[in-house]
Amino acid sequence: MSFFERLFGVLRGFIAPKPKAVLFDPQPFGPTLQRIDEETVRIESGDLKGQVVKLTTEVTEDEAHVLLHMDGKQIGHADYQRNAMEASIVLWNIVVQENLRHKGLATIMTRVGFRLLLELHKNASFAIRMLRLIRPSERITKIQNVGIGIIARKLGFSPEYDLQNLLRQRNIQMIELIPASEVMPPGYRIVLKTFPLVLIAFVVDKADGKPFPGGHRIYNSLVTPETAEQWVSERMIIIGNGNYLLRGDGFGDLINHLATNQAEAGIYARRIRSA
Amino acid sequence: MSSFSEPLHNFMAGPLVVKLRKEVENFRVFNHADLVANAYHLLMKFVGNMPDWHVRCSPRFGVKNLDIVIFQNYEPRAICQFIFGMTTEKQSYLPTADIEDAIGMMKATLEERAPKGAGRAYIAAVYDYDQRWFLPQTQEKQNVFILPVNCFDIPLHHSWRPKWDEQKKRLF
Numbered sequence: 001m002s003f004f005e006r007l008f009g010v011l012r013g014f015i016a017p018k019p020k021a022v023l024f025d026p027q028p029f030g031p032t033l034q035r036i037d038e039e040t041v042r043i044e045s046g047d048l049k050g051q052v053v054k055l056t057t058e059v060t061e062d063e064a065h066v067l068l069h070m071d072g073k074q075i076g077h078a079d080y081q082r083n084a085m086e087a088s089i090v091l092w093n094i095v096v097q098e099n100l101r102h103k104g105l106a107t108i109m110t111r112v113g114f115r116l117l118l119e120l121h122k123n124a125s126f127a128i129r130m131l132r133l134i135r136p137s138e139r140i141t142k143i144q145n146v147g148i149g150i151i152a153r154k155l156g157f158s159p160e161y162d163l164q165n166l167l168r169q170r171n172i173q174m175i176e177l178i179p180a181s182e183v184m185p186p187g188y189r190i191v192l193k194t195f196p197l198v199l200i201a202f203v204v205d206k207a208d209g210k211p212f213p214g215g216h217r218i219y220n221s222l223v224t225p226e227t228a229e230q231w232v233s234e235r236m237i238i239i240g241n242g243n244y245l246l247r248g249d250g251f252g253d254l255i256n257h258l259a260t261n262q263a264e265a266g267i268y269a270r271r272i273r274s275a
Numbered sequence: 276m277s278s279f280s281e282p283l284h285n286f287m288a289g290p291l292v293v294k295l296r297k298e299v300e301n302f303r304v305f306n307h308a309d310l311v312a313n314a315y316h317l318l319m320k321f322v323g324n325m326p327d328w329h330v331r332c333s334p335r336f337g338v339k340n341l342d343i344v345i346f347q348n349y350e351p352r353a354i355c356q357f358i359f360g361m362t363t364e365k366q367s368y369l370p371t372a373d374i375e376d377a378i379g380m381m382k383a384t385l386e387e388r389a390p391k392g393a394g395r396a397y398i399a400a401v402y403d404y405d406q407r408w409f410l411p412q413t414q415e416k417q418n419v420f421i422l423p424v425n426c427f428d429i430p431l432h433h434s435w436r437p438k439w440d441e442q443k444k445r446l447f
Binding site for chain 2: 169170172174175176177178179188217219220221222223224225
C-alpha cells in the first residue's frame with residue numbers, strides 16, 4: 001500500500017459519516033401481521049384478529065399511496081407526499097372506513113408507508129400534515145385527527161407549533177370542552193390571542209398514550225399554568241389541527257417502532273434527519 | 276325553570292361575587308365559616324320573601340353536606356359550595372384540588388337530586404392567585420358554575436394583603 005493510499009484511508013476515516021449509535025429497543029406498533037404473500041397479510045392480534053387484508057402501494061416521484069383492501073373492497077388508504085417543503089416524507093391523508101376505525105388499520109398503513117419510503121429515501125425527514133386553520137367563531141362539535149395524532153406521538157413526532165409559548169396563560173382567551181362522541185374522546189377548543197387563533201386538542205394518558213375517556217376526572221380539572229406546562233412537557237396534549245414534525249429527540253421512537261432488527265435500525269438511523 | 280331562576284343565576288354570577296370580595300376586602304372573612312355566613316346573609320337578602328323559595332344552610336343530602344342550597348317548592352334549584360383558599364403561609368395560591376373535588380361532587384349531586392337540568396351548582400372560591408386559569412366546560416348544558424373571588428383583584432392588593440394576614444393571625 002502506497003503512502004497516498006494509506007493517507008486517503010486515514011482521511012476517509014475522518015470524513016466519512018460515522019454510523020449513528022442506535023440502541024435498538026423494538027416497540028409494538030399496531031396489530032402484529034403474518035405475511036401470506038407479497039401483498040396479503042393476516043392480522044394476528046387486536047380487534048381484527050384473523051382477518052386477511054391486502055396492502056398495495058403506489059409510488060411516483062412526488063407521491064406514494066398505501067391502499068388497504070378487505071374482502072375485495074377498499075377499506076382505507078394513506079397518502080404521502082415526497083420531497084415536500086416541510087419534509088421529504090409527508091403523511092398528509094389517512095382514511096379508514098368508518099366502522100373499522102380504532103382497530104389499528106391506520107397504524108398498519110402508516111407503518112407500511114413509512115418503511116417503504118425509508119427504503120427509497122437515503123436522506124429522509126418526516127412530517128405529518130394535519131394543519132387546519134379554524135376561525136374563533138367556528139363551532140366545533142367533535143375533535144379531529146385523533147388516530148393519527150396518537151400515532152404521531154407514538155412515533156416520536158412533535159407539534160410544529162411552539163406549544164410552550166402558545167399555551168402561556170396570557171395568550172389563552174378561552175378553553176372550551178368539546179364533548180365526547182360515540183367514537184371520539186372529549187377534546188378542547190383553545191382560543192388564542194395569537195396565530196393560529198384556535199387549537200383543537202385532546203389529552204392522552206402519558207403512560208399508554210391513549211385519550212382519557214369521557215367522564216374521566218381530568219375533564220373536571222382546572223387548566224392552570226402548571227397544568228399546561230405538564231401537558232406540554234409530558235407530551236400529554238395532542239393538537240388535532242396542527243402539523244407534526246420528526247425532530248432529533250423523536251428519532252429513537254420512530255426507529256424502534258418501524259425497524260424489525262438491529263441492522264435495519266442502523267440503516268434507518270443513518271438515513272433519518274430532522275425535519 | 277321558574278322565572279326567578281334566571282335573576283337568581285344572574286345575582287350569583289355577578290353581584291354575589293363582587294359583594295363577597297368586598298366582604299373579604301373589608302376584613303370580614305377569614306375562614307370557610309365566615310364565607311358561608313356572609314353568602315347566606317346576601318342570599319337571604321336577595322331571595323327575601325319569594326313565595327315557595329327557601330335558603331338553607333348545610334342541608335343533608337345523603338352523605339353529602341352542601342354549604343347552602345336554595346329550594347323552590349322543596350326541590351333544589353341552586354346548590355352552593357364555598358371554598359376558602361387563603362392562608363397566611365402562601366401569598367399566591369389557588370386551591371385547585373378543592374375546586375376539582377367540588378366540581379365532581381356537584382356534578383354527581385345534580386345528577387342525583389336535580390336531573391333534567393332543573394338545578395344549577397355554584398362553587399364560590401375565595402383565593403389570592405396572580406396567574407390566569409381556566410375551567411373548560413361545554414357551552415351547552417353548562418350547569419356547574421365557578422364563582423371566582425380572587426383577592427388579587429382587590430385594589431392596592433400589595434398593602435391590603437399584609438393587613439389581612441395580620442388580622443387573620445390575631446383573630447385565629
